[in-house]
Amino acid sequence: MEPSVLHQLLDFDVDRYLNPWIPHNRLYILPKPISRWLGYRSEPAKEPYQVLQWPVTFLATIAGLCLVGGIGNYAPGITTWHPPVVIASLGASAVLDFNTIKSPLAQPRNSVVGNTLAAICGVCIAKLFQLNSNFNNIQWVSGAVGCALASWVMSITNTIHPPGGATAVLASTEMHVIAMGWRYIPIVLLDSVLMICVALIFNNILRQYPIYWWTPNNTGQKLRQELRELKEDKTADEKHAEEGGVPKKLVSDTSSDRTLRRELSNRVDFVDGIEDVHIRPYKIQVPHHLELSDDEVEVIEKIQERLRTHGEVGL
16 A cells, blocks of 8 residues: 555545535625625634623524524524524634634634534434433443444544533433434534634624635635646656656655645745735745745744654654
């Protein structure tokens, strides 16, 4: 097995297969009065003073939890399912969605997809354990297994959302949730989406949310083009090597160097919506508003080279 294949298996990343087919962010084409409330900024928003953030966070938390609680307790149709007063894990989600909004764990993909997957895992495990007539005495085991499965699934799908652990546990330990069964899943999905809607309104008053909807990395056609160029470079190098009798190891080194030169041909990617400099083995991303001198870029490239060398040694 080739090292690159082994590396992909041992360091599995679902985004490697999904991102080429995820549409690229097009929020910039919307009118500013709309795109602003969806988190787009032509330049990253400057963080306001903490004392200004706190009241907004306070009000957003009340609004978000009261919205989902009100729907769960008074909405026709949903009340017949007898859901809990408020799904307890949403309290933890509120802290992420309305407070630590720059955390990857608080972005919409994690909040909605992660929490919903956790609910699915929790209900599946609860239903499995309910096949045992002694379920009431082993609910704590069911909750532990459900949480573990949810954590594993969220890791595989890059949707880690810590409150999802509680969401999964509740499916085995909370009387109202156990009685709801499969209906617990759409309730969690609905509540998670509503929490994000509230977050978009309140967080974008003074701050910027979300930082990204799916991933801060390239997606869609741009990523497919990059991968296609990588493949073409490798194929061209192998063909030239066969014609010139170049050793395979040297071909690999030449291909890596050529790939690196191609990746750095534009020096860096200037990206909207980020405030940090992201240095990866074959990609450098900096905030769109940041200006770098040649010397500064050279320093960043040296750090990137060390990361790349470390990765190759690890293989």
